[in-house]
Amino acid sequence: MEGPRCLERHEMGSLETLVDTVFMQGQAGVMRRAFPALFSEDNLANILVYEDEGRIVSHVGRTERRASLGGCAVRVGCVGAVATYEEYRGRNLASRLLERTCQDAAASSVDFLMISGDRGLYRRAGAASVGLDYRLALSRNEAQLLRLSEYALRPFDAADLPFWMEVYERKCAHFIRPLDDWNWALETRLCQLVESEFLSITLDGAVCGYTVSHVSSRDGACVVAEYAGDDAAVLSVLGPLMERHNTQTVRIHVQGTQAALIGMVARARVRMEPVHANGTLLVLDFPRLIERLRPWIAGRVGMGPASAMCVRVEDGRVCFQMGRDRIDFASPADATEFVFGNHQRGRGEGGFARAFPVPSLWYGLNYV
Numbered sequence: 248m249e250g251p252r253c254l255e256r257h258e259m260g261s262l263e264t265l266v267d268t269v270f271m272q273g274q275a276g277v278m279r280r281a282f283p284a285l286f287s288e289d290n291l292a293n294i295l296v297y298e299d300e301g302r303i304v305s306h307v308g309r310t311e312r313r314a315s316l317g318g319c320a321v322r323v324g325c326v327g328a329v330a331t332y333e334e335y336r337g338r339n340l341a342s343r344l345l346e347r348t349c350q351d352a353a354a355s356s357v358d359f360l361m362i363s364g365d366r367g368l369y370r371r372a373g374a375a376s377v378g379l380d381y382r383l384a385l386s387r388n389e390a391q392l393l394r395l396s397e398y399a400l401r402p403f404d405a406a407d408l409p410f411w412m413e414v415y416e417r418k419c420a421h422f423i424r425p426l427d428d429w430n431w432a433l434e435t436r437l438c439q440l441v442e443s444e445f446l447s448i449t450l451d452g453a454v455c456g457y458t459v460s461h462v463s464s465r466d467g468a469c470v471v472a473e474y475a476g477d478d479a480a481v482l483s484v485l486g487p488l489m490e491r492h493n494t495q496t497v498r499i500h501v502q503g504t505q506a507a508l509i510g511m512v513a514r515a516r517v518r519m520e521p522v523h524a525n526g527t528l529l530v531l532d533f534p535r536l537i538e539r540l541r542p543w544i545a546g547r548v549g550m551g552p553a554s555a556m557c558v559r560v561e562d563g564r565v566c567f568q569m570g571r572d573r574i575d576f577a578s579p580a581d582a583t584e585f586v587f588g589n590h591q592r593g594r595g596e597g598g599f600a601r602a603f604p605v606p607s608l609w610y611g612l613n614y615v
């Protein structure tokens with residue numbers, strides 16, 4: 248058995264067989280088509296594997312992207328398609344691949360990993376549930392309350408792409424997408440492994456937002472896996488979207504930073520369910536992350552306290568200090584929940600409560 252090591256170009260077929268077997272009942276080519284950024288020959292350095300007698304038997308892969316969290320530039324590793332053949336499971340192969348992923352990603356200045364799963368494998372490495380987010384589920388009647396007649400939906404047109412990019416980049420927390428990410432999604436029309444409808448929202452014919460949606464095979468609801476644009480426009484088209492998909496319910500994920508949209512929903516007296524972002528998040532280097540987030544922190548507590556803030560990691564404990572205030576966490580996972588927000592956790596006091604949580608990301612088209 249050889250590993251952990253990076254995938255070699257000639258082994259891509261063997262890796263595809265592994266992930267198609269584990270996730271797609273062996274349907275050949277599905278995973279590579281769904282995740283072209285991950286299973287790309289330009290991404291071999293980020294695909295870690297074990298190989299046994301010429302066969303790839305275990306895999307932990309990632310894409311690396313930049314992102315903006317409230318205007319602060321960070322580097323994110325998106326980990327997905329983690330798989331080991333059944334007969335090789337329980338030998339710590341995935342655990343060792345994840346450990347090496349953390350080392351390699353940290354060495355290439357990645358600040359945290361977003362992992363599209365939640366299990367012991369990730370929790371043991373320090374991953375946590377984050378994001379003070381909400382799930383909004385509307386019936387047709389409720390959607391009617393949020394409807395403004397001037398907004399319309401129509402299929403995406405190639406000329407709409409600059410508008411889509413512009414409204415996506417207005418999100419408080421967003422990936423800084425290379426054109427390739429958009430092109431891959433638009434070519435495959437897949438989002439989060441599902442065939443999706445890509446629709447532009449228009450006002451008097453001008454594009455002011457978009458939705459990427461599908462009908463859930465689990466419960467028949469219309470799920471909007473990514474959207475962007477004016478809040479009123481997005482809320483307004485949820486009813487028409489249900490009509491288009493012929494469903495009785497629509498679901499969208501609302502990021503905790505979307506204050507205006509949350510306010511509009513509250514005014515319509517519709518309840519939202521508190522949820523976290525999907526998957527888990529693993530911070531690779533707390534001091535470096537805080538350094539990157541210092542502009543956001545300064546925006547909440549002022550330049551003096553922000554420049555005084557420091558974080559130390561000792562014996563697995565994480566300690567934040569800002570002037571005379573200090574807050575201690577028993578583990579990196581606890582500290583991660585504090586930094587990025589968690590509905591079950593308090594927000595600290597004073598400057599800490601103003602500075603944290605920082606905005607957290609939603610995968611959308613960047614899901615792996």
Ligand SMILES: CC(C)(COP(=O)(O)OP(=O)(O)OC[C@H]1O[C@@H](n2cnc3c(N)ncnc32)[C@H](O)[C@@H]1OP(=O)(O)O)[C@@H](O)C(=O)NCCC(=O)NCCS
Pocket residue numbers: 269305328329330331332335336337338339340341342343363364365366367368369371
């Ligand atoms: C998840 C998967 C990749 C794990 O692969 P693996 O090579 O067997 O992983 P490991 O041997 O490192 O760990 C397997 C199990 O051993 C046990 N284990 C390993 N190290 C352990 C430790 N130090 N302490 C306690 N338990 C441990 C755990 O039960 C662990 O599973 P967990 O994640 O449920 O906690 C494999 O089961 C798989 O392919 N599953 C199907 C696809 C899938 O679900 N992928 C993950 C998507 S989120």
